[in-house]
Amino acid sequence: MKIQENAVVGMHYTLKNSDGEVIDSSEGGDVLSYLQGAGNIITGLEKALEGKEKGDKIDVSIEPEEGYGPHREELIQEAPVSAFQGVDNLEVGMGFQAETEQGPIPVRITAIEGETVTVDGNHELAGEKLFFSVSIEEVREATEDELAHGHIHGEGCNHDH
Ligand code: ZN
Numbered sequence: 534m535k536i537q538e539n540a541v542v543g544m545h546y547t548l549k550n551s552d553g554e555v556i557d558s559s560e561g562g563d564v565l566s567y568l569q570g571a572g573n574i575i576t577g578l579e580k581a582l583e584g585k586e587k588g589d590k591i592d593v594s595i596e597p598e599e600g601y602g603p604h605r606e607e608l609i610q611e612a613p614v615s616a617f618q619g620v621d622n623l624e625v626g627m628g629f630q631a632e633t634e635q636g637p638i639p640v641r642i643t644a645i646e647g648e649t650v651t652v653d654g655n656h657e658l659a660g661e662k663l664f665f666s667v668s669i670e671e672v673r674e675a676t677e678d679e680l681a682h683g684h685i686h687g688e689g690c691n692h693d694h
Contacts, residue, residue, distance in 0.1 A: 543671030604660030
């Protein structure tokens, strides 16, 4: 069957940035499975895979708008170290949930200078053009449970029911 909304797709992928560096890859590991049309993966990749089938291999470049979004300066903020009371060993790279007017968003510490901590709510790949090489390993119909939950079950499912 072809990839269409509500298909479960298993794929191997390699993601590179515009410098050709490998950022992420499933090669040598498990197939990544997702539910097409449910927003499990970035929009640009869902679009590129629509209509493809098992055995197809594609190379696709994805603009930030259909990837992890543009890089937004306003998501970078400075806070005093005292705002992190209760956190031992503050380090660059640590992740937190920050409470904002739009609800909680994940942020990372990108710098600590003296008493000032810089946190960044941008996705690490925000603003980046993404280059995916994908091989499609499996395409199947989703089960009713999977459709109701909006994600795949079985191999690779990591939540309790
Ligand atoms: Zn579920």
